[in-house]
Amino acid sequence: MKGFVSSRLHPFANLALLLLLTVATLCIAGFFTMVFNKLLFGVGMQELGNVAQNPQGHPNGWGVLMLSQGVTLLVMLGGAALGLAAVTGYRWSEYFTPRRPVRAQWLLLAALLIISSLPAMAVLIEWNQGIHFPGFLSGFEEWAQAKELELKKATEFLARLNSTARLLVALVVLAVIPAFSEELFFRGVLQRNLVQWFNSRHVGIWLAAAIFSAIHQQFFGFVPRFVLGLVLGYLYEWSGNILVPMAAHFTQNAFQLLILYAQQRQWSAASFDPDSTESMPWYLVVASLLIGAGLLWYLREQMEGTRPEDEPTQLRTLGSTGVAVRQAGAASAGARTLSHDGVDATRSEG
Known part of the structure; x- marks a missing residue:
């Protein structure tokens, strides 16, 4: 999977990119929050702030708060995390479950x-x-x-x-x-x-x-x-x-x-x-x-x-330095491997 930016960015650059993505997904979350609250509860953009300040005074206050919190968390944090993995060229399973x-x-x-x-x-x-x-x-x-x-x-x-x-x-x-x-x-x-x-x-x-x-x-x-x-x-x-x-x-x-x-x-x-x-x-x-x-x-x-019976064929394993290497014969030439710390390594089988 090819990303928009390099998968070998310095961690500081990755965190800066994460911050930018979080700002973007927060804006997207705000848009969806307004749309869904209008469709489901009839609460418009101007009224939404008043309901958030005094939910007890609105008949749908509980639903508005729940919807707003759920959409914001899911889109802002979840979207930013998944987005970072995607734009740097990783499959989600590869990025978040590398072992x-x-x-x-x-x-x-x-x-x-x-x-x-x-x-x-x-x-x-x-x-x-x-x-x-x-x-x-x-x-x-x-x-x-x-x-x-x-x-x-x-x-x-x-x-x-x-x-x-x-x-x-x-x-x-x-x-x-x-x-x-x-x-x-x-x-x-x-x-x-x-x-x-x-x-x-x-x-x-x-x-x-x-x-x-x-x-x-x-x-x-x-x-x-x-x-x-x-x-x-x-x-x-x-x-x-x-x-x-x-x-x-x-x-x-x-x-x-x-x-x-x-x-x-x-x-x-x-x-x-x-x-x-x-x-x-x-x-x-x-x-x-x-x-x-x-x-x-x-x-x-x-x-x-490390338990051999837990490891499927071609599973990534960790060396003593934390760099992932393939089992002998398991990886194709030049294949990229990934450690839990995000370190890439390549190994040619010869």
């Missing part, structure tokens, strides 16, 4: 890792909600608190799941689309290029996780989301397949939505708030940490271990 097919148990264990980590994450949420910035950052703290309150109100409004139809819409918009688009963007493109730029998987993963958390503009929830970004980043780095962090990300959002739905339908006597700062019992936190650490260790061993 081997994912094993079903990895997806299930990644989901279990997220669920088991919730008690430990609750401790981080509690701590992060209570931090205070130094005096010279008082202005930033006031802004961050106001932004936190604004986003919390919007989240609470979107989380009013008073029907099965709303639950299904919420699962698509708040779980499926973020898992797909955010993972393609932050792990598949941003992290990949940061790892290659700094020639360090750890630096790339940590920087991508910090940007992933900061972009949500919830600084009193920065640390828990940063830790989540680290987990997702390492899952992608170890597995070499974007489906693994997608499964974990989907589980993170979908599990909370299902519990909220159960609570609102009065199927559960216990109340649940995904952003709650209420202290968790210490034994649940300890169990969460132990189970989470064990699952992380097991997943790393399974994903990074």
Whole structure:
């Protein structure tokens, strides 16, 4: 597949191109948002801003917000990530899953890792909600608190799941689309290029996780989301397949939505708030940490271990330097191969 630009661009150039594509796809997302809201809810361009500011005062406020958020995330982030791969000449499967097919148990264990980590994450949420910035950052703290309150109100409004139809819409918009688009963007493109730029998987993963958390503009929830970004980043780095962090990300959002739905339908006597700062019992936190650490260790061993039976014919394999090479006799002369870090190599069979 031939792209519009070279596939050998410096990672900085790739990230600059990603930024340009994000601006373009944001404009496209805005256009589609206006068109779909007009067609489905009769909300025009001028009225759309008013509905976004006060969705409770509009009969279709919930639907307008859901549609706007879903289209924006899907087209802006997902479109920019897929667009970068396309214009640089890569097939999407080659760019985002450069190693081997994912094993079903990895997806299930990644989901279990997220669920088991919730008690430990609750401790981080509690701590992060209570931090205070130094005096010279008082202005930033006031802004961050106001932004936190604004986003919390919007989240609470979107989380009013008073029907099965709303639950299904919420699962698509708040779980499926973020898992797909955010993972393609932050792990598949941003992290990949940061790892290659700094020639360090750890630096790339940590920087991508910090940007992933900061972009949500919830600084009193920065640390828990940063830790989540680290987990997702390492899952992608170890597995070499974007489906693994997608499964974990989907589980993170979908599990909370299902519990909220159960609570609102009065199927559960216990109340649940995904952003709650209420202290968790210490034994649940300890169990969460132990189970989470064990699952992380097991997943790393399974994903990074080379097992011949997992590798189909002509599969790309990684050398000790991180450069992909073909198995003997598997590649044609001059064929391009790709490592997870985006390094191309050619090898002639002679």
